[in-house]
Amino acid sequence: MVTIKDVAKAAGVSVATVSRVVNNGPKVSDKKREEIKKIMADLGYRPNANARALVSQKSTTIGVVVPDISDPFFAVLANGIDKVAREHNMQILLSTGGHTAESERQAINLLLERRCDTIVMHSKKLPAEELVGFSKAVKGFVVIDRYIKAIAERCIWLDNLEGGRIAGRHLLMLNHQNCACIMSNFAIDDPVHRHNGFKEVLEASGVALAPELVKYAEPNPQGGKLAAQELLASGKPFSAIFVYNDAMAIGVVTTLEDNGFRVPQDVSVIGFDNGILAQFSRPKLTTLDYPVEEMAQHAAKLSMALAAKDQTPPKQEQKYVPLLVKRESAARM
Amino acid sequence: MVTIKDVAKAAGVSVATVSRVVNNGPKVSDKKREEIKKIMADLGYRPNANARALVSQKSTTIGVVVPDISDPFFAVLANGIDKVAREHNMQILLSTGGHTAESERQAINLLLERRCDTIVMHSKKLPAEELVGFSKAVKGFVVIDRYIKAIAERCIWLDNLEGGRIAGRHLLMLNHQNCACIMSNFAIDDPVHRHNGFKEVLEASGVALAPELVKYAEPNPQGGKLAAQELLASGKPFSAIFVYNDAMAIGVVTTLEDNGFRVPQDVSVIGFDNGILAQFSRPKLTTLDYPVEEMAQHAAKLSMALAAKDQTPPKQEQKYVPLLVKRESAARM
DNA sequence: ATGAAAGCGCTAACAG
């Protein structure tokens, strides 16, 4: 591999001069600049990013921690980050965190060893204090999809409580009196918040959310299927279900139809995420839009801004609220 | 940030000794080893990956070039690579290539600057010679989803021609006499091969593929919709359509139904990919399974094997053949 | 078993 020395030798100049042209630095005569550029091209010189990072103490990669890149939700999240990364000539260093505290810790550790000065982390399991610790070690540390009060200015998050409320209000408006709720059984806050918000508005209107009509399962179609079966087995009547996410909702709809219930004529279903599945399922899913890509872009920009400055930013909240997308799966009772 | 020197000083040993325990090297007394480990933990020492890469001339990242990570197909591909990367304690450095030769070139360039010694590249636009060139510069250079004769031993690819044949045979077996074909209009080989294979078996059975029944559009649901409308507008009757991929097929099915055709009673549809969409659309899509994840894992393993050895591997082909998945969208005529 | 020292390829003062 050709090094800066090789270029310097070939050009009959010092490495310093070559370095200057590589970095578009000033104080190089146009003549030499062109000469050196030509030689670099001829030799196929590529500056060693590791060496540059080592000496300049700054990396050109943005670290990203997500549990699993094959999940469309996280793929879109990564894509949002990638878009702004490219604008800044940076690349994504991906560290998949899985769904345990230990694997999340390991994921970010690898990023830290690479000295990423900008990191966007999706962490659900690591204790808040630990995340606060990272925010001290890494200037551009940003948390996405979680709110931690102590580092509120570094958090980009979705108001899941309000999401639950919105779903509840919509169902109420459609005149549903017997509502069910299917949430993820993952031990994270999101399903709890969505459930609470949902329950809150129902009860405020005097509509009870029967405990038998609240089920938990894995947040995928199979989980939705299982939960829907439980709901059916309970014998309790219901005319609407608020489901944790679109993937589960698809499973719920299928199961409902397999059991002779039409959606939305007999049962209304509201999903969450507004991912690709929602638009192409039959019926098309009424759901809550989770602006992941936008949030991811925001997170990436914030991360870079933080990494660039030295002052701590204002402690402002960066909260997003999901938007109701009315399609075909929820109708008036 | 604490360095190896700090650890050495705190432990009262030389940096060499610390380096040995970091790398689990031999020739360190157990006593010191433990002492040093403790001190590293206390100090929160993290070896600088850039410095290590610089001196050891080997990176612990596997470079990945894909056009766009938000596409589920590439997300799954990246996931396959990530899985084997993790097994080898490596991470993914993602470089999105977009869909032009220039952006592909730029994407891999960044990886080269990082001195990735293992790279899995999805390239459709770069000329073959250029890819051959990279394979000389990077020991672990592997191409996925494309066959280049000169570096066949570094290519993991799908036999799209055979894919087209399989679709054709299936439709023939279902007794279809009027077949249509909707392909991607991207300027790459895949749609050409699929179309050719399809046409080949039809004609071998004396069934013509009418030119009016071959349409091209963007490989997404919207493109499928447009192409299906053109097909309908042509006035030519058809009872089956072979569609470039599942995403388009979804658009095709919707359009067909909106126009009063039932799938598969009136028209059969065969997709390609067997992605998440195929399982949850209504009707469930009959499609050709593209084993992306498996291929990606294979590619990653190959890349690492190549990077590790010095001999060039045997010139064996690493071809995959898509598998017909019968679901609900194709039926007997 | 341990340490001293020579770089890896590059940037950034500091001289000139």
Add this chain to the structure above:
DNA sequence: CTGTTAGCGCTTTCAT
């Protein structure tokens, strides 16, 4: 405008 030089943090002979 250009060159010299001192590291960045780490691995790795080569001595001891």
